[in-house]
Amino acid sequence: MRNIHKRIQKLLEARIFAACDATEYEWWYERLREKRWVGNGRIVDLPIAIEVGCFHGGGLAMLAFMMEEFDGYVVGVDGFGTNAFHEDNGDMFDVLRALETLDVRERVVMAVGASERVARLLFPTLAEDKENVVFLHIDADHRYPATLRDFMRFQSRVCVGGIVSFHDITDSQVRKSVDELRAMGRLDDWQKLETPNPYDLEDIEAFSVGWRTEAYVRVK
Numbered sequence: 001m002r003n004i005h006k007r008i009q010k011l012l013e014a015r016i017f018a019a020c021d022a023t024e025y026e027w028w029y030e031r032l033r034e035k036r037w038v039g040n041g042r043i044v045d046l047p048i049a050i051e052v053g054c055f056h057g058g059g060l061a062m063l064a065f066m067m068e069e070f071d072g073y074v075v076g077v078d079g080f081g082t083n084a085f086h087e088d089n090g091d092m093f094d095v096l097r098a099l100e101t102l103d104v105r106e107r108v109v110m111a112v113g114a115s116e117r118v119a120r121l122l123f124p125t126l127a128e129d130k131e132n133v134v135f136l137h138i139d140a141d142h143r144y145p146a147t148l149r150d151f152m153r154f155q156s157r158v159c160v161g162g163i164v165s166f167h168d169i170t171d172s173q174v175r176k177s178v179d180e181l182r183a184m185g186r187l188d189d190w191q192k193l194e195t196p197n198p199y200d201l202e203d204i205e206a207f208s209v210g211w212r213t214e215a216y217v218r219v220k
């Protein structure tokens, strides 16, 4: 990791909110480094990450630090109030400020809109190579079946060796979406990863938040 530790430190010092703990992003980065990404029968040469749900931009910046190491880019998808799941809407200007502050603005393309619209209208035109997504982070509308739908919207873009992470998995409605994907056989081509759990489960329950991620790597 070239600068990633220093940059994460800068993010923490600037008090820019990110939903995952810094150690989790470092963990993603290590997992991604181990992989050989294959899309459309060839090695992916323009890797991208997608974050569905960007909030104030901290997680997006973390992904940008990560993707810069792979000469890749990040697409941030957020409706900033359109069709949002509760009052926790992100703020586009906070996101842009965070990216500027952390010097990763040029690594990120923002797609402002509800994930359904972005997937249908914008995403097909983003890249010639359709399977160049190496990291898909789903953290937007948590109400069942929104997580399931976000996965279905973007998953076909993820290359073999790419990772999908479902954030807030301890939220019962997110859990239900992921369990249903499994029951429908939609995760048959994916292998579950053992992810780090930096938060104590009792803390999580005490604060009624689901800050924990479940992740899968595409194997076929």
Ligand SMILES: C[S@@+](CC[C@H](N)C(=O)[O-])C[C@H]1O[C@@H](n2cnc3c(N)ncnc32)[C@H](O)[C@@H]1O
Binding pocket: 017, 018, 019, 020, 051, 052, 053, 054, 055, 056, 057, 058, 059, 060, 077, 078, 079, 080, 081, 082, 083, 084, 085, 088, 089, 090, 091, 113, 114, 115, 116, 139, 140, 141
């Ligand atoms: C939990 S926050 C995301 C946290 C972020 N991943 C981070 O690391 O800081 C959820 C975000 O999803 C966005 N959102 C909710 N429903 C959405 C939808 N249908 N389409 C796009 N964005 C949505 C909200 O505006 C909010 O910013």
